[in-house]
Amino acid sequence: MNKLLIFLGISLLFLMIAFFPIHIFLRVLSGMLAVPFLYIVFILSYSIYQFSEFGGNYQSKIHDVIVSKVDNDSGKILDIGTGSGSLIIKLAKVFPGSSLTGIDYWGENWEYSKAQCEENAKIEGVADRIQFLKASASKLPFRDAEFDVVVSCLTFHEVKDCHNKTDVMREALRVLKPGGTFVFMDLFLDEDAFGERAVLVADLTDIVELKHEELTEVLDLPKLLLNKKVLGNAMVFHGKKTK
Ligand SMILES: C[S@@+](CC[C@H](N)C(=O)[O-])C[C@H]1O[C@@H](n2cnc3c(N)ncnc32)[C@H](O)[C@@H]1O
Structure with missing residues (x-):
């Protein structure tokens, strides 16, 4: 859960920067950097769900x-x-x-x-x-x-x-x-x-x-x-x- 929250925080930070009124290059770069972190968030959330009793157990x-x-x-x-x-x-x-x-x-x-x-x-x-x-x-x-x-x-x-x-x-x-x-x-x-x-x-x-x-x-x-x-x-x- 801790790892999930850390990666979620990093993803959200990059996504927020992508919406800031800054240079378009930095916004695109930040959006791209968010992608691998979002992927990790997805894999971690899915794993937590599948391991848990309310998921795949x-x-x-x-x-x-x-x-x-x-x-x-x-x-x-x-x-x-x-x-x-x-x-x-x-x-x-x-x-x-x-x-x-x-x-x-x-x-x-x-x-x-x-x-x-x-x-x-x-x-x-x-x-x-x-x-x-x-x-x-x-x-x-x-x-x-x-x-x-x-x-x-x-x-x-x-x-x-x-x-x-x-x-x-x-x-x-x-x-x-x-x-x-x-x-x-x-x-x-x-x-x-x-x-x-x-x-x-x-x-x-x-x-x-x-x-x-x-x-x-x-x-x-x-x-x-x-x-x-x-x-x-x-x-x-x-x-x-x-x-
Ligand atoms: C993935 S969890 C598995 C927990 C449990 N065996 C299970 O299947 O539900 C890994 C466990 O290893 C423990 N662990 C990590 N390093 C350890 C060490 N040096 N000695 C004893 N336990 C350790 C962690 O505290 C954690 O509880």
Whole structure:
């Protein structure tokens, strides 16, 4: 939402300048500069609509894909970058025998908070089984092999305090038990963030048995969400930790 408002503000500024009684060249230039910003505003608004419950509900549909790959009813589940807690709350409801933890750094870039997560868990009647902790995905405050299941949705690419995203994924796998399940959804096809896919996969296969699918193979997405800046680079990595 913050990004949307910033780009909307810039677009409106350029549009207003285009209507000022100034030199025609500056007016045309300003009108032209407004176009790419208006395009970004359109893509962002459309994405927010499609992700929301009142639109296409794609945030929830993506979480359903992740939940469908989890197979542990009674263990300890960790969600890294839990945001508003929606994925971990969904897991708590599907797996009533589990105890769950959601971590996030809840930075200023996002409109999520720990209090919001706790309130959401309370509303959904699962607050007694979920704890929310403030921590960075790059340095998890847990022992090795503490969890039976580790999930994460659209978070690794956001982690700013560790440049190498494979290290962040290995940190997530560190806290998973051997034989435990992981499901990671992220923009793994974005080579700027994750490097070449083959190298990324090779870097992980010494400790995991890894399956990977493009999100479009498991979920039908509207064309505009396939923009590379939205979900065009999204993949699901899932499997078991081997050692
Ligand atoms: C795109 S949101 C996804 C939220 C949630 N996983 C979901 O699917 O609804 C990215 C999340 O990553 C979190 N995040 C960014 N950097 C982080 C870090 N270093 N450690 C933990 N969480 C982080 C943000 O606060 C935000 O909640």
